[in-house]
Amino acid sequence: MESMNVTVAERRQLTGQICEFTLAPVDGVKLPTFTAGAHITVETPSGAMRRYSLVNDGSDPEVYKIALKREEDGRGGSKSMHDDAVEGTELRIEAPENSFELTEANEYLLIAGGIGVTPIYAMSQQLLREDKPFKVIYCTRSEPDTAFLEEMKSTLGDRLTLHHDNGDPDEVYDFWDHFEEPKNIKVYCCGPQPLLEEIEAIAGHWPEGRVIFEDFKPVDAVRPDDTPFEVKLEKSGVTVHVPEDRSILEAIRDSGIATMSSCESGTCGTCKCRLVSGEVDHRDMVLMDEEKGDHIMICVSRAKQGDLVLDL
Missing domain, CATH: 3.40.50.80 (Nucleotide-binding domain of ferredoxin-NADP reductase (FNR) module)
Incomplete structure (x- = not known):
């Protein structure tokens, strides 16, 4: 998936909790066109990947405009955008995608x-x-x-x-x-x-x-009855504690270890890891049944019981 760097050219407070961000391309890069209903995936200042709908005309865009609500009870992506994506901040985004496109109708x-x-x-x-x-x-x-x-x-x-x-x-x-x-x-x-x-x-x-x-939230990465567990990263020799209110991906990121991710909602497959041992509560929408014995999507899935060992 194509990615590019943009800077926050302007911020506009729409309501007490909703802010519009105008994102301009770095070095005059030509922005891909898009149609209404499209979204971009943004790497927020916290490192979390989040999807936000584009609100401007996409026929020949010089900028991308997104608007997002500060979610106080969320997992940090929107708060980091509101708190840290000030004007001049450089962000990495992925090219627009549209799974909510207008199709022909009488009305x-x-x-x-x-x-x-x-x-x-x-x-x-x-x-x-x-x-x-x-x-x-x-x-x-x-x-x-x-x-x-x-x-x-x-x-x-x-x-x-x-x-x-x-x-x-x-x-x-x-x-x-x-x-x-x-x-x-x-x-x-x-x-x-x-x-x-x-x-x-x-x-x-x-x-x-x-x-x-x-609906940008097809999978609940964290549920009210989740419990903490440990994940051993076999290649790194590090054991990471995964709290009940964080995903495996977030816990690994919080520990300072870089991991690949994109949608962070269990739908794209970017964060697929090889499972060495442990019993997984699979919550993604990507893995085939035959893959579930030795792979895991760390953005949403968790340990069903006990701890996990991953090939990371």
Whole structure:
């Protein structure tokens, strides 16, 4: 996968917790084009690899723009971006990929929840440029929590429905009227897991392929019932303690040992390691069944019981 270096050319605070970063290429390198819904993988200042949706026009980009929320309960990637990716900071990124691309339809319904607005905002602007019929439903906790609020109100007009639930489960948006009868449209949805699950449930009677979801967290690398364990790195002769709230990859990185990684969500295969011994709780979406006896994806998988020995 192609990687390149960029610098943080500008930061713009969109809400109290969401910041937009403008990334400019180093040494005038030509940035690859992209379509709405695309993301880039960023090596954050902490070393963590994280995927962020691109929000600007990708037809001939001079810069890449991403917006991300500071996740206080996350595993450090977003916090390091907010705290340490100041203007002038150089970052390594991978070329855009798009698994959430707009495909041909008579009409579109775009649904965003919270920071899930980033690809939806880019899609709305692309559909505007292409003069295609669409509507947007954008749900947030409150107006101050709503990123791109003024841009979307001014460009989308009556195509935009805004809803604030004030953090009250009784005030969440009722989507049923939009899904009661299957329509000849395509729905694109991005947001927190409860929103995705709700849309998936109420759209179960729609034809397959009409409702498309974006979710950067297909695998939970850390779960509430996880326990600590040890990993011995056979080649390095080092034993690393893996706490209950860190992945093997993060623990190895925290110990100062460099490892290869990309998606850090169990979907790309970059961090595959040979397993020397131990019983693995496989959580990735990549390994074939015949590989699971002697390989492990260290970004998400853990010891099922006891400790592990890896060929690192």
